[in-house]
Amino acid sequence: MANPQAAITAIAGYVPDYVLSNKELERMVDTSDEWIQSRTGIKERRILKGAGKGTSDMGAIAVQQLLDKASLQTKDIDLLICATVTPDHPFPSTANIICDKVGIRNIGSFDVSAACSGFIYALTVACQFIQAGTAKRVIVVGADKMSSIINYNDRSTCVLFGDGAGAVLLEASNNGLGIVDSILKSDGAGKQYLHQKAGGSVQPATVASVEAEEHFVYQDGRNVFKFAVKGMEEITKEIMDKNQLTTEQINWFVPHQANTRIITMVAKRLGFSAEQLMLNIQKYGNTTAATIPLCLWQWENQLKKEDKLILTAFGGGFTWGAIYLKWAY
Numbered sequence: 001m002a003n004p005q006a007a008i009t010a011i012a013g014y015v016p017d018y019v020l021s022n023k024e025l026e027r028m029v030d031t032s033d034e035w036i037q038s039r040t041g042i043k044e045r046r047i048l049k050g051a052g053k054g055t056s057d058m059g060a061i062a063v064q065q066l067l068d069k070a071s072l073q074t075k076d077i078d079l080l081i082c083a084t085v086t087p088d089h090p091f092p093s094t095a096n097i098i099c100d101k102v103g104i105r106n107i108g109s110f111d112v113s114a115a116c117s118g119f120i121y122a123l124t125v126a127c128q129f130i131q132a133g134t135a136k137r138v139i140v141v142g143a144d145k146m147s148s149i150i151n152y153n154d155r156s157t158c159v160l161f162g163d164g165a166g167a168v169l170l171e172a173s174n175n176g177l178g179i180v181d182s183i184l185k186s187d188g189a190g191k192q193y194l195h196q197k198a199g200g201s202v203q204p205a206t207v208a209s210v211e212a213e214e215h216f217v218y219q220d221g222r223n224v225f226k227f228a229v230k231g232m233e234e235i236t237k238e239i240m241d242k243n244q245l246t247t248e249q250i251n252w253f254v255p256h257q258a259n260t261r262i263i264t265m266v267a268k269r270l271g272f273s274a275e276q277l278m279l280n281i282q283k284y285g286n287t288t289a290a291t292i293p294l295c296l297w298q299w300e301n302q303l304k305k306e307d308k309l310i311l312t313a314f315g316g317g318f319t320w321g322a323i324y325l326k327w328a329y
């Protein structure tokens, strides 16, 4: 008997209530609504406020919503994976904490760290468990509280990012629908262009590291832009060629939301029309591991059974990846 395929059978999302507008950013740093919109496409982003609130709080809300939507109980879940670069703590994993907050006990749970490609990576990992037959129902969360690692004095990064979480339920399917193929790539030489310098084992937190503002995202935006366009274009082509797909056959192109200019450039080079594109960066900014599930969540009502989707992302590492899937409901 053929291995089961893994299909997304439910989706949920959460964004915090607080809206950080471009106008408010104008009062914080030397920037303008005009610059932000024309260079990035972003109008506003959501910020998680409240002392003691972390990535797991957003993830747990999304997971609870997912369970309710799918009419499942906590005992029905076999594994939970969380993609994030803003874990609540260095350890335990944010996946562990989400499980605890939702009341999921005694299952495997762990985090995946692949920055903006985190959801693609985590979904691919989850898929292996289903295909191997070792798990029947896996929850994959993409969640980041980017505001916790953003320097709100640095105009080159603070206008870009927002907070949010998305979650999908992945189940075994035998009807040909679900994840058909995935490709993951990385190149550690990209670290120089996008990283958070301090707070890890190389440079633990010290008074000096905090004073030098080394616990924030550093990005050489111009270089990352070039690599992101090339990486997402090439990997999308690769997965489409491998599966003998033309752009016309794809119903939805779902790219990581880092910059409207990157997305439209990649879409144009590949021949995707605006109607095939999921684009919501204007509302949420770059929520790192959450961008793709938040897109799927927003477009859920327009997705039809058997629709063909390509998901792709590029991010810190560098990491990049693509998934080809057939929508299952």
Ligand code: UT7
Residues within 6 Å of the ligand: 030, 031, 032, 035, 036, 039, 040, 116, 155, 156, 157, 159, 220, 221, 222, 223, 224, 225, 228, 257, 258, 259, 262, 286, 314, 315, 316
């Ligand atoms: O998701 C992970 C992967 N990340 C990405 O894919 C992000 C990739 N990079 C980008 O999206 C873009 O490079 C940025 C949006 C970050 C920057 O846009 P850019 O068109 O590449 O601008 P730039 O960095 O080349 O800067 C152009 C100018 C500079 O001024 P000078 O040196 O020309 O005088 C910057 O200082 O824009 C200035 N600038 C700003 N001006 C107003 C940078 N940030 C701002 C700002 N407001 N917020």
